[in-house]
Amino acid sequence: MKRNLKLAVASIATSVAMALTLNAHAADVPESDEPIIIVQNNWTSQLVLSNVVGNVLSELGYEVEYVPSDSQLQFTAIANGDMHFQVEAWEGSMKSAFEKAVEEGMVDAGAHEAVTREEWWIPNYVLETCPDATNWEGLNACADQFATAETSPKGRFVGPPADWGKNYADRVNSLEMDFEAINVGQAATLWAELQSAYDRKEPIVLFNWTPNFIESKFEGTFVDFPEPAPECFTDAAWGPNPNATGDCGAPRGGWLKKAAWSGIADTWPKAWSVLQRVNFSNAQIAAAALMVDVDGMSPEEAAEQWAADNADVIAGWVE
Template identity: 40%
Template sequence: MSAFRITASILALATCSAAVAQDSSDPIKLTLHDWTGQLITTQLMGEVLEEAGLSVEYVQADYLAQFAGLETGDLHVAMEMWETTGRDAMDAATATGNVVNVGPTGMKAKEEWWYPTYMKERCPGLPNWEALKEPACAEAFSTAETAPKGRYLGGPVTWGGFDDERVEALDLPFEVIHAGTDAALFAELESAIQREAPVLLWVYAPHWAPAKYDGEWVEFPEYTAECYTDPAWGMNADMAYDCGKPFGEIWKVAWAGVQDKWPTAYSAVDAFTISNDDMGAMITEVDLNGKSVDDVVADWMSANEDTWKTWIN
């Protein structure tokens, strides 16, 4: 072998080693929240990063308050920021320059007030939100604790969503009761449907609930950014949030230092994509069929090896 070829080979090996060395041996911290889909996407990403030889640590974090940790670099990657509830917090964090939006997950988010179809007989005019203003309709959704006002079961307070503000801005005769957990929210839905009891609650997609049960989302005035920021916008000239929730992407976000410290991880998070159908099927396996998140993620990894390997190659 010529001296030139030997030198070229040594340089190539050195370059390759340098590229590998770019990824820190420190654990990359992925945030965990309190709903099944996010636990799945996060563990799936973590398993892929471990396949790439990276160290991963999972950290339980508040959905909105996590941005304080992402801005300082104490947390590194959050796999699900929903356009419907997290956009304001995400935009404020990215505006600092310390957090970056790593692009969409491929899933499309919808979160809104939802009711089973049998409630339409008790509240004529649905899905138009104005039907909820009728005293008879509010009473149809009431419970002993809220009567004569209707009861709306919101998600955990940490999810945001501005439901309390929406009720006030649209002058709805409803009380907002927040479920303590994701599991409690949907346990109440299942119980109500089995009894054909009144229920109006926060339902989101991708999720098994709107696929399993026959129902509809309430149709509020269409969201615009001004609705959330300008009280003068919309039908209530004195209050913001007089509209429905935004629909759209589910985003991935990261501490801005991830790309330099763990370039392989950053590229993998950027490449990650999954469909609503695939995610809905995995959530169903966990929430309805009793499988563990570990097993569901392992099954997906085994069946989709050709997909996830492209994220790290």
């Protein structure tokens, strides 16, 4: 409340000051000394890209602060004005929280060119023993290769944390697959499972997404499921199983959006115009993640390197 008030006062003061300035520049940057708070999450691409955006703003003369936050609660904080900008909002895992926050006053600052996908995923060596595993029917045919002591004779699917809003047990039922979906508590657990299996060339099928650092470290492919349509979830007749709803996969091209506090436009007009133009492609995001995950740079260093490599892209945002 207090901060909002302070900002409001500040923005009024700056607009008055601007009105008084005779040589009417477009805008004197920065319009406010208050820091622009950029959200940071705990996955690589987001950390690099948030630094890239932050650096662009500080070079324009803005005070920038980074605050780490959780992927779900961040949107409420942005709606409240506690934080101001999020560079990566994923359709697959954040859609409902994002949309709820937009209702509460958060601003949808547009989508990136990049598309996202979250789906079952196998390392490529699996294809040696189960050549058709790139689609769900082929995978299901060799379900027993993925069995563990607890799930035997069914195969084991290592699923995402239960609160990521994906009910794979239901999908397994709807598609009548011979798999049992287990949930991990945290993404790191997925990767530990993957690393251990990968080193031993043990068959494994697990939840993964793109863009993600995993693709730069492990060779593998997504398993294709029936492309979803709205009817998949309402009409039992739709899809491979005529008797069940939910017999389809996740969208292969989900959106990746930016989220912003509604006050940015008034408080830092110039910054707002830049942020609206910020746009990443899949290749650019993968390159950013690669520098950290494979080359071992810190996110800050990667951001600088990325900016050097993509100077023309950034120039396009700033104009």
